[in-house]
Amino acid sequence: MQGYDKYAYEPFAVTVDLAVFTIREGRLHVLLVERGEQPYAGRRALPGGFVRPDEAAEAAARRELAEETGLADVAGLHLEQLRTYSEPDRDPRMRIVSVAFTALVPDAPEAQAGSDAARADWLPYGEHRPSYAPLAFDHDRILADAHERVGAKLEYTGLATAFCPPEFTLGELRQVYQAVWGAELDPANFRRKVLATPGLVEAVPGAARLTGGRGKPAALYRAGDAAALHPPLLRPEGRP
Amino acid sequence: MQGYDKYAYEPFAVTVDLAVFTIREGRLHVLLVERGEQPYAGRRALPGGFVRPDEAAEAAARRELAEETGLADVAGLHLEQLRTYSEPDRDPRMRIVSVAFTALVPDAPEAQAGSDAARADWLPYGEHRPSYAPLAFDHDRILADAHERVGAKLEYTGLATAFCPPEFTLGELRQVYQAVWGAELDPANFRRKVLATPGLVEAVPGAARLTGGRGKPAALYRAGDAAALHPPLLRPEGRP
DNA sequence: GCAAAAGTGTTATAGATACACCCATGG
DNA sequence: CCATGGGTGTATCTATAACACTTTTGC
Known part of the structure; x- marks a missing residue:
């Protein structure tokens, strides 16, 4: 010793x-x-x-x-x-x-x-x-630090998928961002952004599911393998 | 107890x-x-x-x-x-x-x-x-984790100024980014980006200094008060 | 048919990139 | 006068934001 x-x-x-x-x-x-x-x-x-x-x-x-x-x-x-x-x-x-x-x-x-x-x-x-x-x-x-960290990591990692079940819709994924950031996101632009980011999600071919009980059934996706997002998905209005 | x-x-x-x-x-x-x-x-x-x-x-x-x-x-x-x-x-x-x-x-x-x-x-x-x-x-x-963390924080915080003396030139600030990231940055674009980011640096009026012993004397800047950078200054080529 | 959510299209603006070029200094 | 680094201008491309519009479902 x-x-x-x-x-x-x-x-x-x-x-x-x-x-x-x-x-x-x-x-x-x-x-x-x-x-x-x-x-x-x-x-x-x-x-x-x-x-x-x-x-x-x-x-x-x-x-x-x-x-x-x-x-x-x-x-x-x-x-x-x-x-x-x-x-x-x-x-x-x-x-x-x-x-x-x-x-x-x-x-x-x-x-x-x-x-x-x-x-x-x-x-x-x-x-x-x-x-x-x-x-x-x-x-x-500690809780405030954790919340800030999660919010920040959603911007530049695929972390949001960790809140979702194995298969999820893009609407569900968007709700994760909205819930954590406390901000509304444009569904159309969010969709394009997510699909344009390589490795964030991958489509489950043919699968679809109703989400809110209403509306058109949404295609299903799985979490991708990307650790980092390029370009990042920045929250609106800088840091809240 | x-x-x-x-x-x-x-x-x-x-x-x-x-x-x-x-x-x-x-x-x-x-x-x-x-x-x-x-x-x-x-x-x-x-x-x-x-x-x-x-x-x-x-x-x-x-x-x-x-x-x-x-x-x-x-x-x-x-x-x-x-x-x-x-x-x-x-x-x-x-x-x-x-x-x-x-x-x-x-x-x-x-x-x-x-x-x-x-x-x-x-x-x-x-x-x-x-x-x-x-x-x-x-x-x-630990050292590898620290290096990765510093490289990542340069992208979205004003951390690079912590490597600089109280007054520094934009060339010196650029060398910080280049040294940490191991990548070359275009001086012209770097300059514009830094000056366009509110709170990253503030000019020291009238002050100038030679840097490499050669060339035009460079204007001096002080660290700004911004904690977070919007938009971020992303390193080239994603994560190395 | 109507409301609701998915999904596509379009346009305007902002930011990034790649260079060309001028400026001021030491040698 | 030339090499060197500071600093400006500009054309091009890509990303984002805002919004109109179509599609498919439950009620």
Whole structure:
């Protein structure tokens, strides 16, 4: 161990926090738990938990994602590191360094309350808490950072398809952009843009499906293999 | 402490690693140390160190940046969290979670060897190690991630000015882009693009300076206040 | 038939690209 | 006077935005 003393310092605890988003009825929703214990008992918070001694933060995040969403095939879900929050006073109990992740979930079954949570719910982003009840710890900031990151990544990656089921219509894909950006997009121009971007989506030949119950059935597409979009699909009006 | 036992687990150590870039003679350079101790003694590595019990990772990173570069006014330098590396076996000694940062430095005085390093040097990126001698730990990956992140952020932020002294010419700014992207840019079009982007740079009235020792003296500019660039300044040929 | 959503067409404008060319300086 | 880098002009092409219009479905 070459002069190391593992116990010389007050130890750090390492946790993961998750900002899990989905689209429901054309609106962006976020998964929040209600804390059952002090501190912040009864307050809403991001799901999360401790990193175990032998697992990477990514593995811990995926484990928590499976527990809280109740989804079976968590392996294929989009999970991405956001950043790490390490202010010494961010948890009143002890020194906790938290690695935050953003996850994108296509369809949303009802949420499962995890071990330390009283309940877990999908809530519409923007109405997920009353103004007088901030989220626990620094989770308001983490959630805002996550939302901004997702919005930015929609511009220059194929990330939006991570919100969609395996086969989807261009109208559904457009709703993803509209829900995350909070802006209306011209269906005609959106369609052309998406189809002109190589690798964003690929057509499922012959397949079609009704979307809103009304209107012409829409052709189906699958997610493409492009990581980056050229040119990017910029949101209107610069950064909101 | 509500049922917590701080010492129940093998403790995590938390460190910071820094990918510090600068431009020298039109080429991108990275700051690397040579390790004096096992493991990886004699190998090059990113500068870094332990996060102290009462400081945030950002503070630790800035402290290490001051130590290794020997710069006085480290407060104004661009320092940005990259991501956190937490694979359980990334350090053979113990469980170390490392928060990686990217720093951008304008001019580059000679580097200072820190406490645990035999020496520290600015090395041209791409020739910073022989192919048979990878960097210590997972630092090759961290450095590659940092380079990609910087290249991407030049496209849609005013980050390039962080590599420049307080007053700079558009030729110098263009060299930043060229050095990071490894691509030639048309001076005329670059100039127009930069000046057309609101908030990227602002002119210093009347000031001019020779750059290459030859040619017409160039007007001087200061960094603007824009965080995001609209429209973005995309690198040629998509992602390299 | 009417409303709603998919899909096509058209035009105007803005931005990018590729060059030609002039300007001011050191040697 | 020439090499070098700064700076302007301009033609061409491509991307975007705004909108009119047609198609196919459920009610």
